[in-house]
Amino acid sequence: MITGLSHVSIVVPDLAAALRKLEATYGLSAGAIKVNEEQGVRMTYVDLGNAKIELMEPSRPDSPVAKFLERNPKGGIHHFCLGVDDVAQTTQELGAAGVQVLGEGRVQLNVHGERIAFVHPRDFLGALVELEENNQDNSHG
Amino acid sequence: MITGLSHVSIVVPDLAAALRKLEATYGLSAGAIKVNEEQGVRMTYVDLGNAKIELMEPSRPDSPVAKFLERNPKGGIHHFCLGVDDVAQTTQELGAAGVQVLGEGRVQLNVHGERIAFVHPRDFLGALVELEENNQDNSHG
Numbered sequence: 053m054i055t056g057l058s059h060v061s062i063v064v065p066d067l068a069a070a071l072r073k074l075e076a077t078y079g080l081s082a083g084a085i086k087v088n089e090e091q092g093v094r095m096t097y098v099d100l101g102n103a104k105i106e107l108m109e110p111s112r113p114d115s116p117v118a119k120f121l122e123r124n125p126k127g128g129i130h131h132f133c134l135g136v137d138d139v140a141q142t143t144q145e146l147g148a149a150g151v152q153v154l155g156e157g158r159v160q161l162n163v164h165g166e167r168i169a170f171v172h173p174r175d176f177l178g179a180l181v182e183l184e185e186n187n188q189d190n191s192h193g
Numbered sequence: 194m195i196t197g198l199s200h201v202s203i204v205v206p207d208l209a210a211a212l213r214k215l216e217a218t219y220g221l222s223a224g225a226i227k228v229n230e231e232q233g234v235r236m237t238y239v240d241l242g243n244a245k246i247e248l249m250e251p252s253r254p255d256s257p258v259a260k261f262l263e264r265n266p267k268g269g270i271h272h273f274c275l276g277v278d279d280v281a282q283t284t285q286e287l288g289a290a291g292v293q294v295l296g297e298g299r300v301q302l303n304v305h306g307e308r309i310a311f312v313h314p315r316d317f318l319g320a321l322v323e324l325e326e327n328n329q330d331n332s333h334g
Contacts, residue, residue: 127319
């Protein structure tokens with residue numbers, strides 16, 4: 053079951069420059085920068101209270117988000133993330149309904165250790181959608 | 194001042210088909226469909242509790258979102274929207290900081306009569322960002 057909107061994710065070519073821009077121009081500050089080796093991204097979050105903005109840059113040349121930057125050199129919106137009560141159950145049900153869950157439907161972990169999965173854009177109106185398991189707080193991560 | 198994340202907006206080629214898909218596959222239902230003649234879109238919202246998903250289709254051939262569909266025929270994420278306490282003040286401050294507010298910085302109205310403005314993607318990390326004035330409820334519209 054979908055429980056809320058967790059975050060909007062932006063891929064940027066230069067994470068440090070992006071954080072300076074958001075702070076100086078919009079008064080928005082981010083948390084600690086972490087690296088997700090599995091997904092090949094260096095990332096952080098701007099907490100807006102009810103939800104977050106996720107910021108990512110490639111942590112290695114073969115990062116999946118490096119391809120996104122080839123198409124969008126200045127950065128752009130990469131995906132958004134819905135909170136769900138149970139990622140494994142949700143992906144199983146979606147798979148049974150014909151939805152393609154990326155990575156062969158395998159549940160992954162984000163930098164906070166939360167269970168996540170991604171739905172193929174063709175199965176969500178052209179939008180890449182992350183599902184994140186977060187029972188207690190929709191606005192977290 | 195930015196007060197929260199209001200919504201993520203998806204442009205689709207067929208709004209009725211999109212709503213059927215979200216309902217049947219994800220159990221998500223939308224509110225009433227409205228037309229914003231000024232922006233040339235037929236639109237509705239899926240309320241996720243803490244924030245919303247906005248769905249739009251062109252209401253006329255020269256709609257600005259028709260160009261988006263030429264580049265993304267199956268639809269995709271078009272922009273996201275931040276809640277602000279005062280659109281006029283925020284756009285004035287951003288303009289003074291060198292940010293391009295679309296439509297010559299003029300405040301517009303959305304289908305709920307709320308005051309909105311759009312920031313050029315080059316001034317928000319490549320993302321088209323809407324600002325929406327909504328003092329009492331960050332998750333509304």
